[in-house]
Amino acid sequence: MLTKDELPECPVATTVQLIGSKWKLLIMRNLMMRPWRFNELKKSLEGISQKVLTDSLRSIEEDGLITRTVYPEVPPRVEYALSDLGETMRPILDAMQEWGTNYKNGTI
Template sequence: MLTKEELPFCPVATTVDLIGNKWKLLIMRELLKGTQRFNMIHKAVDGISQKVLTENLRKMEKDGIVVRKAYAEVPPRVEYSLSEVGESLRPIIDSMSEWGTAYIKENMM
Protein backbone atom coordinates (compact mmCIF):
# COMPACT_ATOMS: atom_id res chain seq x y z
CA MET A 1 0.00 0.00 0.00
CA LEU A 2 1.26 3.48 -0.78
CA THR A 3 2.36 5.57 2.16
CA LYS A 4 0.71 8.91 2.81
CA GLU A 5 3.82 10.66 1.48
CA GLU A 6 3.73 8.63 -1.76
CA LEU A 7 0.11 9.45 -2.57
CA PRO A 8 -0.51 12.30 -5.01
CA PHE A 9 -2.18 15.37 -3.48
CA CYS A 10 -5.01 15.28 -6.02
CA PRO A 11 -7.72 12.63 -5.33
CA VAL A 12 -8.19 12.02 -9.07
CA ALA A 13 -4.45 11.45 -9.46
CA THR A 14 -4.57 8.98 -6.55
CA THR A 15 -7.37 7.02 -8.24
CA VAL A 16 -5.57 7.05 -11.58
CA ASP A 17 -2.38 5.87 -9.89
CA LEU A 18 -4.21 2.91 -8.33
CA ILE A 19 -6.41 1.80 -11.25
CA GLY A 20 -5.30 3.93 -14.16
CA ASN A 21 -4.04 1.41 -16.64
CA LYS A 22 -6.08 -0.67 -19.02
CA TRP A 23 -4.94 -3.97 -17.55
CA LYS A 24 -5.87 -3.14 -13.97
CA LEU A 25 -9.35 -2.10 -15.04
CA LEU A 26 -9.86 -5.29 -17.04
CA ILE A 27 -8.53 -7.43 -14.19
CA MET A 28 -10.95 -5.70 -11.82
CA ARG A 29 -13.78 -6.24 -14.31
CA GLU A 30 -13.14 -9.97 -14.02
CA LEU A 31 -12.72 -9.96 -10.24
CA LEU A 32 -16.01 -8.09 -9.85
CA LYS A 33 -17.61 -11.36 -11.03
CA GLY A 34 -16.10 -13.15 -8.02
CA THR A 35 -13.00 -15.03 -6.92
CA GLN A 36 -10.85 -16.16 -9.83
CA ARG A 37 -7.77 -18.27 -10.41
CA PHE A 38 -4.83 -16.86 -12.38
CA ASN A 39 -5.57 -18.86 -15.54
CA MET A 40 -9.22 -17.79 -15.53
CA ILE A 41 -8.21 -14.14 -15.40
CA HIS A 42 -5.53 -14.69 -18.06
CA LYS A 43 -8.04 -16.26 -20.46
CA ALA A 44 -10.66 -13.56 -19.84
CA VAL A 45 -8.36 -10.55 -20.32
CA ASP A 46 -7.61 -10.69 -24.01
CA GLY A 47 -4.07 -9.73 -24.99
CA ILE A 48 -2.46 -9.67 -21.55
CA SER A 49 0.76 -11.65 -21.10
CA GLN A 50 1.35 -13.81 -18.03
CA LYS A 51 4.18 -11.48 -16.99
CA VAL A 52 2.03 -8.35 -17.18
CA LEU A 53 -0.87 -10.06 -15.40
CA THR A 54 1.46 -11.18 -12.60
CA GLU A 55 2.97 -7.69 -12.25
CA ASN A 56 -0.44 -6.03 -12.11
CA LEU A 57 -1.88 -8.52 -9.63
CA ARG A 58 1.15 -8.05 -7.36
CA LYS A 59 0.85 -4.26 -7.54
CA MET A 60 -2.89 -4.41 -6.88
CA GLU A 61 -2.28 -6.72 -3.92
CA LYS A 62 0.38 -4.35 -2.57
CA ASP A 63 -2.06 -1.42 -2.96
CA GLY A 64 -4.75 -3.30 -1.04
CA ILE A 65 -7.15 -3.71 -3.97
CA VAL A 66 -6.73 -7.47 -4.48
CA VAL A 67 -6.48 -10.33 -2.00
CA ARG A 68 -4.32 -13.32 -2.95
CA LYS A 69 -5.06 -16.61 -1.24
CA ALA A 70 -2.69 -19.55 -1.69
CA TYR A 71 -3.77 -23.05 -0.73
CA ALA A 72 -1.27 -25.66 0.49
CA GLU A 73 -2.28 -28.31 -2.03
CA VAL A 74 -0.58 -30.36 -4.70
CA PRO A 75 -0.67 -28.90 -7.25
CA PRO A 76 -0.68 -25.46 -5.59
CA ARG A 77 -3.81 -23.38 -6.02
CA VAL A 78 -3.95 -19.59 -5.83
CA GLU A 79 -7.13 -17.52 -5.97
CA TYR A 80 -7.61 -13.78 -6.34
CA SER A 81 -10.51 -11.66 -5.18
CA LEU A 82 -11.20 -8.01 -4.58
CA SER A 83 -10.56 -6.68 -1.11
CA GLU A 84 -13.05 -4.40 0.61
CA VAL A 85 -11.19 -1.45 -0.93
CA GLY A 86 -11.34 -3.15 -4.34
CA GLU A 87 -15.07 -3.75 -3.95
CA SER A 88 -15.54 -0.05 -3.17
CA LEU A 89 -14.43 0.62 -6.77
CA ARG A 90 -17.46 -1.25 -8.14
CA PRO A 91 -19.55 1.94 -8.69
CA ILE A 92 -16.69 3.50 -10.65
CA ILE A 93 -16.28 0.46 -12.90
CA ASP A 94 -20.07 0.21 -13.32
CA SER A 95 -20.23 3.88 -14.32
CA MET A 96 -17.42 3.39 -16.83
CA SER A 97 -19.29 0.41 -18.29
CA GLU A 98 -22.54 2.36 -18.58
CA TRP A 99 -20.77 5.32 -20.19
CA GLY A 100 -18.94 3.04 -22.63
CA THR A 101 -22.15 1.27 -23.59
CA ALA A 102 -23.93 4.58 -24.24
CA TYR A 103 -20.96 5.91 -26.25
CA ILE A 104 -20.82 2.80 -28.41
CA LYS A 105 -24.58 2.89 -28.96
CA GLU A 106 -24.53 6.57 -29.95
CA ASN A 107 -21.43 6.45 -32.14
CA MET A 108 -21.79 3.10 -33.83
CA MET A 109 -25.26 3.58 -35.25
Protein backbone atom coordinates (compact mmCIF):
# COMPACT_ATOMS: atom_id res chain seq x y z
CA MET A 1 0.00 0.00 0.00
CA LEU A 2 1.31 3.39 -0.92
CA THR A 3 1.22 6.16 1.63
CA LYS A 4 -0.82 9.21 0.71
CA ASP A 5 2.45 11.06 0.01
CA GLU A 6 3.47 8.36 -2.48
CA LEU A 7 0.24 8.47 -4.46
CA PRO A 8 0.16 10.39 -7.74
CA GLU A 9 -0.58 14.10 -7.49
CA CYS A 10 -3.42 13.81 -10.00
CA PRO A 11 -6.68 12.60 -8.38
CA VAL A 12 -7.63 10.60 -11.49
CA ALA A 13 -4.25 8.87 -11.46
CA THR A 14 -4.77 8.05 -7.77
CA THR A 15 -8.10 6.37 -8.54
CA VAL A 16 -6.54 4.47 -11.44
CA GLN A 17 -3.69 3.39 -9.14
CA LEU A 18 -6.22 1.87 -6.72
CA ILE A 19 -8.69 0.18 -9.10
CA GLY A 20 -7.22 0.62 -12.56
CA SER A 21 -6.47 -2.97 -13.46
CA LYS A 22 -9.02 -5.02 -15.35
CA TRP A 23 -9.20 -7.62 -12.61
CA LYS A 24 -9.47 -5.19 -9.71
CA LEU A 25 -12.43 -3.50 -11.39
CA LEU A 26 -14.19 -6.80 -12.00
CA ILE A 27 -13.53 -7.98 -8.43
CA MET A 28 -14.97 -4.72 -7.10
CA ARG A 29 -17.97 -5.10 -9.45
CA ASN A 30 -18.72 -8.53 -8.00
CA LEU A 31 -18.24 -7.41 -4.40
CA MET A 32 -20.80 -4.63 -4.96
CA MET A 33 -23.44 -7.40 -5.13
CA ARG A 34 -22.55 -9.32 -1.95
CA PRO A 35 -19.63 -10.91 -0.10
CA TRP A 36 -17.87 -13.60 -2.14
CA ARG A 37 -15.60 -16.53 -1.35
CA PHE A 38 -12.31 -16.96 -3.21
CA ASN A 39 -13.43 -19.88 -5.37
CA GLU A 40 -16.69 -18.12 -6.27
CA LEU A 41 -14.71 -15.11 -7.48
CA LYS A 42 -12.31 -17.31 -9.44
CA LYS A 43 -15.17 -19.11 -11.21
CA SER A 44 -16.97 -15.85 -12.02
CA LEU A 45 -13.87 -14.15 -13.49
CA GLU A 46 -13.16 -16.12 -16.64
CA GLY A 47 -9.47 -16.18 -17.46
CA ILE A 48 -8.07 -15.01 -14.11
CA SER A 49 -5.34 -17.15 -12.60
CA GLN A 50 -5.25 -18.07 -8.94
CA LYS A 51 -2.07 -16.02 -8.47
CA VAL A 52 -3.49 -12.89 -10.10
CA LEU A 53 -6.70 -13.18 -8.07
CA THR A 54 -4.72 -13.66 -4.85
CA ASP A 55 -2.42 -10.73 -5.62
CA SER A 56 -5.33 -8.48 -6.62
CA LEU A 57 -7.34 -9.31 -3.50
CA ARG A 58 -4.31 -8.64 -1.29
CA SER A 59 -3.63 -5.32 -3.00
CA ILE A 60 -7.26 -4.15 -2.75
CA GLU A 61 -7.36 -5.25 0.89
CA GLU A 62 -4.10 -3.40 1.68
CA ASP A 63 -5.60 -0.27 0.12
CA GLY A 64 -8.57 -0.63 2.49
CA LEU A 65 -11.22 -1.10 -0.21
CA ILE A 66 -12.23 -4.63 0.81
CA THR A 67 -12.30 -6.71 3.95
CA ARG A 68 -11.24 -10.33 4.36
CA THR A 69 -13.11 -12.29 7.01
CA VAL A 70 -11.88 -15.72 8.11
CA TYR A 71 -14.51 -17.83 9.86
CA PRO A 72 -13.22 -20.32 12.47
CA GLU A 73 -14.60 -23.43 10.79
CA VAL A 74 -13.12 -26.63 9.43
CA PRO A 75 -12.30 -26.21 6.63
CA PRO A 76 -11.74 -22.48 7.09
CA ARG A 77 -14.18 -20.22 5.24
CA VAL A 78 -12.93 -16.87 3.95
CA GLU A 79 -15.17 -14.15 2.55
CA TYR A 80 -14.29 -10.91 0.81
CA ALA A 81 -16.59 -7.88 0.97
CA LEU A 82 -16.45 -4.18 0.25
CA SER A 83 -15.25 -2.12 3.19
CA ASP A 84 -16.87 1.18 4.10
CA LEU A 85 -14.17 2.88 2.03
CA GLY A 86 -14.84 0.49 -0.87
CA GLU A 87 -18.54 1.36 -0.71
CA THR A 88 -17.63 4.97 -1.51
CA MET A 89 -16.50 3.72 -4.93
CA ARG A 90 -19.99 2.43 -5.75
CA PRO A 91 -21.03 5.63 -7.64
CA ILE A 92 -17.89 5.39 -9.79
CA LEU A 93 -18.51 1.76 -10.71
CA ASP A 94 -22.24 2.43 -11.25
CA ALA A 95 -21.35 5.27 -13.64
CA MET A 96 -18.94 3.00 -15.52
CA GLN A 97 -21.66 0.35 -15.83
CA GLU A 98 -24.20 2.87 -17.07
CA TRP A 99 -21.79 4.34 -19.61
CA GLY A 100 -20.81 0.87 -20.88
CA THR A 101 -24.45 -0.14 -21.25
CA ASN A 102 -25.29 3.07 -23.12
CA TYR A 103 -22.26 2.66 -25.39
CA LYS A 104 -23.16 -0.96 -26.23
CA ASN A 105 -26.77 0.04 -26.93
CA GLY A 106 -25.67 2.88 -29.19
CA THR A 107 -27.45 5.50 -27.10
CA ILE A 108 -24.36 7.70 -26.79
